[in-house]
Structures are given as structure tokens and as C-alpha cells.
Amino acid sequence: MTDHIRAETLKLVRRPATWALLAIALTLSVTFTYLIPYAGYAGGTGGPRADRGLDALLPDRLVGNSIGGLPVFLGSLMLILGVLSAGGEYAWGTWKTVLTQDPARLRVYAAKLVTVCLAALAGVVAVFAAGAPASLIIALTEDRAADWPGVTDLATGVGAGWLIAAMWTVLGTLLGIALRGVALPVGLGLVWLLAVQNLLALIAAPLLDWVARAQQGLPGPNAGSLVAALGAGADTPGVQAVVGGGQAAAVVAAYLLVFAALGGALLRRRDIL
Amino acid sequence: MGRMTAPVETRRLTKRFGTATAVDSLDLTVRAGEVYGFLGPNGAGKTTTLRMLLGLVRPTSGEVRLFGLPPGRLDGVGALIEGPAFYPYLSGRDNLRVTAHHAGVPAARVAAVLDQVELTGRARDRYATYSLGMKQRLGVAAALLKDPRLVVLDEPTNGLDPAGMADMRLLVRRLGAAGCTVLLSSHLMTEVQELCDRVGILAGGRLVAESTVAELRGDRTLRLVATPLDAAAARARALLGTDAVRVTDGGLDLAVAPDRAAEVNAALVGAGIAVSELRTEERSLEQAFFALTGGNTDD
Numbered sequence: 001m002t003d004h005i006r007a008e009t010l011k012l013v014r015r016p017a018t019w020a021l022l023a024i025a026l027t028l029s030v031t032f033t034y035l036i037p038y039a040g041y042a043g044g045t046g047g048p049r050a051d052r053g054l055d056a057l058l059p060d061r062l063v064g065n066s067i068g069g070l071p072v073f074l075g076s077l078m079l080i081l082g083v084l085s086a087g088g089e090y091a092w093g094t095w096k097t098v099l100t101q102d103p104a105r106l107r108v109y110a111a112k113l114v115t116v117c118l119a120a121l122a123g124v125v126a127v128f129a130a131g132a133p134a135s136l137i138i139a140l141t142e143d144r145a146a147d148w149p150g151v152t153d154l155a156t157g158v159g160a161g162w163l164i165a166a167m168w169t170v171l172g173t174l175l176g177i178a179l180r181g182v183a184l185p186v187g188l189g190l191v192w193l194l195a196v197q198n199l200l201a202l203i204a205a206p207l208l209d210w211v212a213r214a215q216q217g218l219p220g221p222n223a224g225s226l227v228a229a230l231g232a233g234a235d236t237p238g239v240q241a242v243v244g245g246g247q248a249a250a251v252v253a254a255y256l257l258v259f260a261a262l263g264g265a266l267l268r269r270r271d272i273l
Numbered sequence: 274m275g276r277m278t279a280p281v282e283t284r285r286l287t288k289r290f291g292t293a294t295a296v297d298s299l300d301l302t303v304r305a306g307e308v309y310g311f312l313g314p315n316g317a318g319k320t321t322t323l324r325m326l327l328g329l330v331r332p333t334s335g336e337v338r339l340f341g342l343p344p345g346r347l348d349g350v351g352a353l354i355e356g357p358a359f360y361p362y363l364s365g366r367d368n369l370r371v372t373a374h375h376a377g378v379p380a381a382r383v384a385a386v387l388d389q390v391e392l393t394g395r396a397r398d399r400y401a402t403y404s405l406g407m408k409q410r411l412g413v414a415a416a417l418l419k420d421p422r423l424v425v426l427d428e429p430t431n432g433l434d435p436a437g438m439a440d441m442r443l444l445v446r447r448l449g450a451a452g453c454t455v456l457l458s459s460h461l462m463t464e465v466q467e468l469c470d471r472v473g474i475l476a477g478g479r480l481v482a483e484s485t486v487a488e489l490r491g492d493r494t495l496r497l498v499a500t501p502l503d504a505a506a507a508r509a510r511a512l513l514g515t516d517a518v519r520v521t522d523g524g525l526d527l528a529v530a531p532d533r534a535a536e537v538n539a540a541l542v543g544a545g546i547a548v549s550e551l552r553t554e555e556r557s558l559e560q561a562f563f564a565l566t567g568g569n570t571d572d
Binding site: 003006010014093094100108272 | 330346347350352359371377
């Protein structure tokens, strides 16, 4: 198992797409969480976060600000990472190379999951690490106190962020295996995350009670509820407290396990052609 | 079924994809230390069979054993199936490092197999920049990582230039000489004829022949062209027996050992028959292959 994790880590770390996704995640996170809202505040132009003002950009809001993007846009990038990890093996035909070395498919798959989940953790920590100096610079610039969240809050935030990131990453892995490639799983995954989730939340749920109830069981709204419980701004896309934080964490964890199990079952059962 | 310990053994191995039967009740045995040629036209089921041997494709029914074990274990087995497949953004060396990790073999083997396939000089280059022949050699290197007792090679000379093909043949010979069992699938008859101890011919998913190359090619015979042909046929029948002589394409096929050529020649010349051609004839493996698979020999 350790050898397989080494192999998967080497593949992931040396892959340019991994670093491109990380760079995009950090850029988007800092730009839309700090730079644009601060520019709006400084210019007095208003906007989505204008009502929260400067307080929303300060270090004590680091947890909510860092994980607020995970239900939608950071989640999308995590999903792409998962698809690339598993779907790339189909696209390049490398499953046969791997599985003729060790035919224990579930062992190889478990190593892949461990690796992408560790990558998801690294991604979440990197978002926190990028947000911290951004919020500190804003606090210093505006001559405000730099009060940081407590260690427990930070750990809870990183843990919750990792749980959501891992869920999307493993969903990407499942889609890559189910659809045996990269392009279609990325396309379908993004349509779900960026379009269908929003349509359900903004159009269908207000009109239909059963859709509103169903939202309480879907992965996106639960991810949104979890980050909302930890202080993410409600004006961030996908952040809405449809259920409590505890329930949301349990549902997200359940999805993570179900996605992982489904991916393993498919990989184990199907022929590698 | 009895205990199976041969490097490769299948019993009634069958694979169906929907209503199409790709491999039909295949009984195959590859003995320890031999180079076994696996021949068959496109779509005969060769690659599906190899994939079943390696656990990549699950049989619909039947049984596979490698060294007596089910294909869930591939200890001591190396394979190159249907062309090499690696990560294009990694170097050749890093691709082999990844493969070595998956195989659970020491990283030191990477340098050894790179050297074996003569890729050390380009090992640091990205796989995406490799020529087809270099990719093929890297695939063979991966197959050798486990220092295997059984190597399964599916069309290993595909994409190689003549020098590369010669190198690959040398490699297969060396593997065989070192006691490694080689299962070689190829559509190149000369390659199989030159390298293999035994040959299995697959057609329509079934094993239609399995024998040594020499047995498949059959006995060598004599070909005779003489004038007048009728008189030559009568004299030859009197000498060799009626069944041994066939008139074909303006000449005679004589089903006798080539060492009787001088005797035949003397008898015909002595009877006043002008012999213009007398030569030994041997059926090629290709002719045997087409005879068994129902193909033609025109191309």
C-alpha cells in the first residue's frame, strides 16, 4: 500500500495540471475573497459584500473566508483533480500498466484515494495560508486589529474544508471511473456543481417544497450549510444554511464514503479494455 | 480440474461481450522455459485472452492459472499488452519508478531495465517526446521490472524499425535462453517462426492448432518441372507410388524426403525425360497459418 501511495504521489506531484489547479484555486480564492471586496470597500462602490464591509475581510474571519468557496468554485477544482487522477488512467490506457504490476485493484484504488484526499487537504491548507497574509495586509493597511481565530477554530475549519474538498475530489474520481475518461466527467461534474446546484437552489427550491426538502440531502447544500455554520458569508455562492452544521458534516462524510465505495465497486467489477 | 503448475494454463476459457464470443472454450498450456507463439488474425481473441491471463478482463467462464495460481497474483509475471501506455508528462525513468512502486520492486531495477532496453541515454526525457520505437522499448522495460519468470508480449515489435525489431528478437532469445518463459503474440510469421518453440493458432476465439513450428510447417517435399509432364508423372508414380505424386501448376509435387532428389532425377533422365527444375519445397508458417485459419496467401 505504501508503495502504491508513493507511485500515486509521484504521478500527482509531477503532473503540471495539479499545480495549475492549485494556482487557479489560490488566485480565485484571494481575488474574490479579499482583493475585489476590498477594492469595492476602498472605492465605496458597494457590491455583494459591501454590507459586511471591512470586518468580513479581517483575520478573525479567516476560517469562514477560506472555506466559503468549497461548496462551488473551489469544489469544482477539487472535482477536476479527482477526475484527472482516475480518468487520466483511462485516457492514457495506463490502468493496464499499473494493474499488470499489481492486479489488486482495490489496493491500487485505495492508494489513489488516499493520495487525492491528501492533495485535497494540502489544497485547503494552502487556501488558508494564502488568505492569512491577505487578511493581515488588509488589517494593517486599515489600521485594524489582527485577531486570529483560535487553534480549535482553525483546526475545525481545516477539517471541515478538507471533508468537503475530499468529497468533491472523490466524486471526481468516481466520475472518472464511471465514465472511463476525463472530458465527459469534468463536463458533467461542472454542469452539476456550477449550474444544476444553483438552478435547484435559486429557482426550483423556492417554487417546489419537495425540491427544498431534497436540498437537505444533496451534497452541495450540505457543504454550503457546513461552511455557513463555520462563518462563511451567506453572500458567497453555494453558502446557505439549509441544515445544521453537525448534520451537514455527517451528510458530507456519508457522501464521501458512498462515492469512494461506488468507485471501488466499479473499478473492481469492470474489465480494463 | 487437476493441479496446474505450468507458467500458463487455461481450461475452457471463454469470454463473451454481449452476444459476441471473443474467446471460446480455450485450452492453452505454455510450458516452463519455452517461447510460445500466439498467432491469429485480427479479432481472433488473442489480446482478450492475454488480458484474461493477466486479470484485466474477467472470463465469462473457464479457468486461468499462472504458475498454478489464479491471475489475482502476478508475482514473477511481466507483460506488455497492446502497446505501451505511460504518463506523457513523466520522463521514461520516472514512469518506470512509478511502475516499480506499483510492482513493489526496488528502484534499483529501473536503471537495470533501462540499460537492458538501451534507453538509459534518453531516460530523463519526457515520455511524450519518445519515438514509437522508444515507447515500445520502455514498455518492454516495464515488463522486465519484476525480473519475471513469465513474460507476456503482445506485438512487441509494433512500430519498431528493422534494427529495433532485430534488437527485440535478440531480447526475446536472451529471455528464452535465460530460462524465462515467453508468451509472444504476433502477426509477424517470420518473427514467430524464428523465435518460437511452439505455436498456438487462434481463429474465431478457438485454438485451431497447437504444435511446434516444424510440425505446423509439415514435412519438406520435392517440386519437379519436366517435359513431357505426363511421362514424368507416370515414371515418378512408378518409382515413388501413386499417392506420392500430384500434378499441380505445370509441375509435380512429390511427397518424399528431399534426400531422394538424386534418385528421382536419375530415373527421369534415364527414361529420356528432360528435367528443368527439381528443388526442395517447404511450407512456410504463413502458408500453414492461412491453411488453418481459412485466409489467403496472396498478400
